[in-house]
Amino acid sequence: MLECIIIGGGPAGLNAALVLGRARRQTVLFDNNDARNKVTHESHGFITRDGVTPKEFRESAHNDIRKYPSVKIKRETIIEVYKEENGFISVKTADGQIITSKKLIFATGLKERLPHVEGVRAFYGKSLFSCPYCDGWEQRDQPLVLISENAHAVHMAKMIYQWSKDLIICTNGNKTISEEDKLLFERKGIIVREEKIARLHGTDGKLEKIIFEGGHEISRTGGFVTTELYQGNQFGASLGCALNENEGIIVDALGKTNINGVFAAGDTSFSGPSQLIIAASEGVRAAAGVNSELTMEEF
Known part of the structure; x- marks a missing residue:
């Protein structure tokens, strides 16, 4: 047996x-x-x-x-x-x-659910990741984005900052970051964007741009998501x-x-x-x- x-x-x-x-x-x-x-x-x-x-x-x-x-x-x-x-x-x-x-x-x-952003699956595991300890070194000193729809964004952003100071947080229309934390991030040069994301743009899984509803774009080469x-x-x-x-x-x-x-x-x-x-x-x-x-x- x-x-x-x-x-x-x-x-x-x-x-x-x-x-x-x-x-x-x-x-x-x-x-x-x-x-x-x-x-x-x-x-x-x-x-x-x-x-x-x-x-x-x-x-x-x-x-x-x-x-x-x-x-x-x-x-x-x-x-x-x-x-x-x-x-x-x-x-x-x-x-x-x-x-x-x-x-x-x-x-x-x-199992994991990714943020509700069009195209995110095509970049996940290639230029967007979930673990800074696992993939932060490879993205060091690059212009990064953190896409997060929940309160874990605050902790995650502080962790990512260890590898890159050029960081933008996108909450995809969610008000998950307090005014106090926004001021803290502002003093560190971390930008918080709360507009909804229309889609992600890039080729072969390599992120190039984040396009917001309304048409505004920002250039990023990679980053992280909270799942x-x-x-x-x-x-x-x-x-x-x-x-x-x-x-x-x-x-x-x-x-x-x-x-x-x-x-x-x-x-x-x-x-x-x-x-x-x-x-x-x-x-x-x-x-x-x-x-x-x-x-x-x-x-």
Whole structure:
């Protein structure tokens, strides 16, 4: 019988699979290749892997995991998760297979909604990004824009300022920045524009202009957006997992949820997105929790 099912093939799920493979645990990792970072050209901040593309990272991780015969990777989509009467956990795939395991790790990550601006999707991951730590260095000292429709704009702008002092904040018609913060930004040379954006202009994903309703334009070469994050599925909630205010699955120090046998790792157990290296470490934590629990049950 399987000892662990992992749902999600991002850094958290992959690292969990690696650790469980080295622990000789019978494990299946389900990955439908629908990661949030697929649009990203490069990932940064992971020592020895700085600048790696998501595709390269996944291929390298799969090669590492293949060394351990107890782990299988299946490119299938899970559509249902439920508890059996004996306490084990079963999953149902899109093609109708039912697979049962003693333990389960959710590593499904988060989904995101971009600002309601025409054309923003074409630039996202190419010249507009969501994480200054991940992409700020590549945009240093350039004329940047922050497109934000929520109150997170204030914090985000202060972070971006570390990499470029030439910054314009666009709230796309939303009054989300207080007069006090506007004055603070003005003293720093940061411009706040509250008009609605008509569209973005550029070629091959490279931002060139922001065009406002009314026809006014400003030139920018790139920048950042604030996104709205949400769980891409309701698997955790359907099992009764406790959630935080941002719908992240609440876990303990070893990644265990309040439901026996169920663990979570990476962004799905966070209140927001984390860097690649942090998500991977969360996978290690959850795998150690699973292995420890299985070991104690054997005795």
